[in-house]
Amino acid sequence: MTTRSLVRDLLLGAFFLVAACAGKAVHEPPQQAQLTRAISPPRRLEAPDYLPGSARTLLKGLMASHARNMGDLMSAIMVLDYPRISADADAVASDTSLARPLTHDASELNSLLPEDFFRQQDNLRARARGLADAAARQSPYGVADAYGRLSESCVRCHYVYRAGSR
16 A cells, blocks of 8 residues: 555545534534423314313313322323223213203203314223223233223314314
8 A cells, every 4th residue: 555545545534534524513412302292282172162160170180180080090000090980981971061951052062072082081981980890800911901992082182172263
Protein backbone atom coordinates (compact mmCIF):
# COMPACT_ATOMS: atom_id res chain seq x y z
CA MET A 1 0.00 0.00 0.00
CA THR A 2 1.40 3.37 -0.92
CA THR A 3 1.49 6.42 1.24
CA ARG A 4 -0.97 8.10 -1.04
CA SER A 5 -3.59 5.31 -0.74
CA LEU A 6 -3.03 5.15 3.03
CA VAL A 7 -3.70 8.88 3.36
CA ARG A 8 -6.75 8.56 1.10
CA ASP A 9 -8.11 5.65 3.18
CA LEU A 10 -7.52 7.55 6.43
CA LEU A 11 -9.28 10.65 5.08
CA LEU A 12 -12.23 8.58 3.83
CA GLY A 13 -12.45 6.79 7.17
CA ALA A 14 -12.38 10.09 9.06
CA PHE A 15 -15.05 11.51 6.75
CA PHE A 16 -17.40 8.55 7.33
CA LEU A 17 -16.75 8.65 11.07
CA VAL A 18 -17.67 12.34 11.24
CA ALA A 19 -20.70 11.76 9.00
CA ALA A 20 -21.91 8.93 11.23
CA CYS A 21 -21.68 11.12 14.32
CA ALA A 22 -23.48 14.06 12.71
CA GLY A 23 -26.94 12.66 13.54
CA LYS A 24 -28.95 13.40 16.68
CA ALA A 25 -27.26 14.69 19.79
CA VAL A 26 -25.79 11.91 21.92
CA HIS A 27 -27.68 13.05 25.03
CA GLU A 28 -31.09 12.75 23.31
CA PRO A 29 -32.56 9.27 22.75
CA PRO A 30 -33.69 8.62 19.17
CA GLN A 31 -37.28 8.00 20.34
CA GLN A 32 -37.61 11.31 22.22
CA ALA A 33 -40.81 12.34 20.41
CA GLN A 34 -42.49 8.98 21.07
CA LEU A 35 -41.38 9.03 24.70
CA THR A 36 -42.78 12.52 25.17
CA ARG A 37 -46.16 11.46 23.71
CA ALA A 38 -46.24 8.30 25.83
CA ILE A 39 -45.72 10.06 29.15
CA SER A 40 -47.82 13.15 28.41
CA PRO A 41 -51.35 13.27 29.81
CA PRO A 42 -53.99 12.50 27.17
CA ARG A 43 -55.79 15.33 25.46
CA ARG A 44 -59.28 15.60 26.94
CA LEU A 45 -62.15 15.90 24.53
CA GLU A 46 -64.97 18.27 25.28
CA ALA A 47 -68.57 17.12 25.21
CA PRO A 48 -70.25 17.58 21.82
CA ASP A 49 -71.71 21.02 21.16
CA TYR A 50 -75.13 19.59 20.29
CA LEU A 51 -75.78 18.64 23.94
CA PRO A 52 -77.33 21.25 26.22
CA GLY A 53 -75.64 22.05 29.52
CA SER A 54 -78.12 19.96 31.53
CA ALA A 55 -77.34 16.84 29.46
CA ARG A 56 -73.61 17.47 29.79
CA THR A 57 -73.95 17.77 33.56
CA LEU A 58 -75.93 14.54 33.75
CA LEU A 59 -73.45 12.65 31.58
CA LYS A 60 -70.49 14.07 33.46
CA GLY A 61 -71.89 12.65 36.72
CA LEU A 62 -72.52 9.26 35.11
CA MET A 63 -69.04 9.13 33.62
CA ALA A 64 -67.43 10.09 36.93
CA SER A 65 -69.28 7.22 38.61
CA HIS A 66 -68.23 4.81 35.84
CA ALA A 67 -64.61 5.97 36.13
CA ARG A 68 -64.60 5.27 39.89
CA ASN A 69 -66.19 1.86 39.37
CA MET A 70 -63.72 0.93 36.63
CA GLY A 71 -60.78 2.04 38.79
CA ASP A 72 -62.08 -0.03 41.70
CA LEU A 73 -62.51 -3.00 39.38
CA MET A 74 -58.97 -2.70 38.06
CA SER A 75 -57.58 -2.63 41.60
CA ALA A 76 -59.57 -5.71 42.61
CA ILE A 77 -58.63 -7.58 39.42
CA MET A 78 -54.91 -6.95 39.87
CA VAL A 79 -54.95 -8.84 43.17
CA LEU A 80 -57.69 -11.32 42.12
CA ASP A 81 -59.97 -10.27 44.96
CA TYR A 82 -62.98 -12.17 43.61
CA PRO A 83 -65.59 -10.91 46.10
CA ARG A 84 -64.59 -7.29 45.35
CA ILE A 85 -64.53 -7.96 41.61
CA SER A 86 -68.02 -9.39 41.80
CA ALA A 87 -69.33 -6.49 43.91
CA ASP A 88 -67.67 -3.85 41.71
CA ALA A 89 -68.93 -5.49 38.51
CA ASP A 90 -72.43 -5.60 39.98
CA ALA A 91 -72.08 -1.89 40.78
CA VAL A 92 -71.29 -1.17 37.12
CA ALA A 93 -74.22 -3.30 35.96
CA SER A 94 -76.66 -1.59 38.31
CA ASP A 95 -75.26 1.93 38.07
CA THR A 96 -77.60 4.75 37.09
CA SER A 97 -78.18 4.79 33.37
CA LEU A 98 -80.08 6.83 30.86
CA ALA A 99 -83.41 5.49 29.67
CA ARG A 100 -84.21 5.40 25.98
CA PRO A 101 -86.38 8.33 25.00
CA LEU A 102 -90.11 7.61 25.07
CA THR A 103 -90.79 10.16 22.36
CA HIS A 104 -88.51 12.08 20.07
CA ASP A 105 -89.65 15.33 21.60
CA ALA A 106 -86.83 17.89 21.60
CA SER A 107 -87.52 18.61 25.28
CA GLU A 108 -86.41 15.08 26.20
CA LEU A 109 -82.66 15.19 26.96
CA ASN A 110 -82.18 11.53 26.08
CA SER A 111 -83.50 12.13 22.55
CA LEU A 112 -80.30 14.06 21.80
CA LEU A 113 -78.16 10.94 22.15
CA PRO A 114 -77.81 8.47 19.29
CA GLU A 115 -79.57 5.10 19.60
CA ASP A 116 -76.22 3.32 19.54
CA PHE A 117 -75.38 5.08 22.84
CA PHE A 118 -78.23 3.15 24.47
CA ARG A 119 -77.21 -0.13 22.81
CA GLN A 120 -73.68 0.35 24.16
CA GLN A 121 -75.09 1.12 27.61
CA ASP A 122 -77.04 -2.17 27.50
CA ASN A 123 -73.89 -3.93 26.32
CA LEU A 124 -71.91 -2.43 29.22
CA ARG A 125 -74.38 -3.85 31.72
CA ALA A 126 -74.35 -7.30 30.10
CA ARG A 127 -70.55 -7.40 30.06
CA ALA A 128 -70.38 -6.26 33.69
CA ARG A 129 -72.68 -9.13 34.61
CA GLY A 130 -70.36 -11.46 32.67
CA LEU A 131 -67.44 -10.18 34.74
CA ALA A 132 -69.36 -10.79 37.98
CA ASP A 133 -70.08 -14.36 36.79
CA ALA A 134 -66.39 -14.98 36.03
CA ALA A 135 -65.49 -13.68 39.51
CA ALA A 136 -68.07 -15.99 41.08
CA ARG A 137 -66.35 -18.92 39.28
CA GLN A 138 -62.98 -17.61 40.54
CA SER A 139 -61.57 -17.93 37.05
CA PRO A 140 -58.54 -15.64 36.62
CA TYR A 141 -58.52 -15.98 32.82
CA GLY A 142 -62.28 -15.58 32.68
CA VAL A 143 -62.01 -12.41 34.77
CA ALA A 144 -59.26 -11.02 32.54
CA ASP A 145 -61.24 -11.76 29.39
CA ALA A 146 -64.48 -10.33 30.81
CA TYR A 147 -62.73 -7.17 32.01
CA GLY A 148 -61.23 -6.70 28.54
CA ARG A 149 -64.68 -6.96 26.99
CA LEU A 150 -66.11 -4.56 29.55
CA SER A 151 -63.36 -2.04 28.79
CA GLU A 152 -63.97 -2.46 25.06
CA SER A 153 -67.61 -1.59 25.71
CA CYS A 154 -66.52 1.64 27.40
CA VAL A 155 -64.32 2.62 24.47
CA ARG A 156 -67.06 1.86 21.94
CA CYS A 157 -69.57 3.95 23.88
CA HIS A 158 -67.15 6.86 24.13
CA TYR A 159 -66.66 6.63 20.38
CA VAL A 160 -70.44 6.78 19.78
CA TYR A 161 -70.97 9.59 22.29
CA ARG A 162 -68.16 11.69 20.87
CA ALA A 163 -69.03 11.01 17.22
CA GLY A 164 -70.98 14.26 17.08
CA SER A 165 -67.85 16.27 17.87
CA ARG A 166 -65.74 14.91 14.99
